[in-house]
Amino acid sequence: MSLLVVGSVAFDALESPYGKVERTIGGAATYFAVSASFFTHVNLVAIVGDDFSKADARIFHGRAINIDGLERAAGKSFFWAGKYSQNLNERVTLLTELNVFADFKPKLPDHYRKSKYVFLANIAPELQRDVLQQVKGAPKLVAMDTMNYWISGSNAELRETLKHVDILMINDTETRELSSEHNLLRAAKHIFKMGPSALVIKRGEYGAMLVDKHGVFCVPAFPLEEPHDPTGAGDCFAGGFMGYLANAGSQSDAALRRAMVYGSVLGSFAVEEFGLDRLRRLKKAEIHARARHFLKLTQFAL
């Protein structure tokens, strides 16, 4: 089933101990869409400037990604520059230029409005809600991401959006900030009162945790000897997770667990190389092979 994503399509400048790129395509919606398109058809809503060339758009070509909702505006595309520490576990934002994104008013093409699966990537909560209101009929599943900037700066707006969301996918710091609870189980209970019925906590090198009515499910991060660039790992996780669910058409406990694994698989590939380099040449067979590797990483019998 079709999966709608709204978020940023951007240019990134990235620096890590493994190298440096001056300008590569990034943005949460880009990472999400490319990742999810390995599983299902994706409808992308975003905005780019006139610096976004036909060559740049090739990242979406030959994939199950519809870009009718990719608006082109006069001006420059969203630009982000960041630098990672020696061990990749800290990052400094060097520059954030919203550019055309500053006046973004997402508009869903008619054929997007029946999307049954919706992912609201990390943008202003009022924009997230606006997109949701343009979807016709009740979507089967709405998930969203957010960040500390909105948690502290637009808390009331964020709370309003959360009322309409099934799954919140954030990291552990954000979980603690949103709930004012350090303990993640207690934090989840707080967040369930805000609307979502499930919480996916992304924990970077420690993996991810799903808390919902079925209980808790944990999946480790795939151990890599040389991760190169963590940019977009969380969005690729979300893409694998939602892509799997949209394709499966099920939200059973078993399906959600598999979605967590496929999310982890896509996140693990994303960090192997700079930007979208690894995902550009990723094959479905590699995804399934790594999912089986996750079995080896976690399974035991009593």
Added chain:
Amino acid sequence: MSLLVVGSVAFDALESPYGKVERTIGGAATYFAVSASFFTHVNLVAIVGDDFSKADARIFHGRAINIDGLERAAGKSFFWAGKYSQNLNERVTLLTELNVFADFKPKLPDHYRKSKYVFLANIAPELQRDVLQQVKGAPKLVAMDTMNYWISGSNAELRETLKHVDILMINDTETRELSSEHNLLRAAKHIFKMGPSALVIKRGEYGAMLVDKHGVFCVPAFPLEEPHDPTGAGDCFAGGFMGYLANAGSQSDAALRRAMVYGSVLGSFAVEEFGLDRLRRLKKAEIHARARHFLKLTQFAL
């Protein structure tokens, strides 16, 4: 099969946001022995002062713990005082008094010398080696713990001891310090060159990771809403891990995975209450029930 442990038996003063105890029995060897005794017979080697009463020794009674190797010396027992932060994720050592432990020369009773499983808890590496040399014949499995104090202060001694050890069980910070490698897979490869063929990395609230010739196995920490006191969790993990293996008599990949789970189970019970309070009244049925809960926490099918 019999499992030998050498380490500290101590008194602890503990303070966490959940309460305070002025004097409770602690020490790595105590936590380890009580934990392991749910699975196998334990031979304990340690030293206490004349302040260690018959009532104190009751912690070992009615369990499969032999204390013929618990030496009594004139003076006071090892004493440690620590205080945990609001979220239990940081701790400050307020006081460490070695007391009788300062002149500890471990002596194995004759009937201990045939122990096939050996755990060298966190003490000076030369004492660990001394104990190992008193074991007759080749033990089936030798595991050890250590800490940053020995890694930085007695590195040569520690390296010498490591040559005779099969499994090193330390936390992630210690892993990085010992190997001078941030990445845990690369760190493991470094450590394998020092002697051990397996590394168990304890990651606190993130669980534990086994790296050996079979690859990597990860187990999460059991999610608890209200952990009270992390003291001894790592030693209880080690006790469950080694106790399970000694009882199983196998070091197959499947057995090692189960050992990781039973280690996590014992560690999770340990933190539920102060000191050894939870383990004192723990039942085997509870251990097995929680092990099954770990299945629910981690298992998925593709």
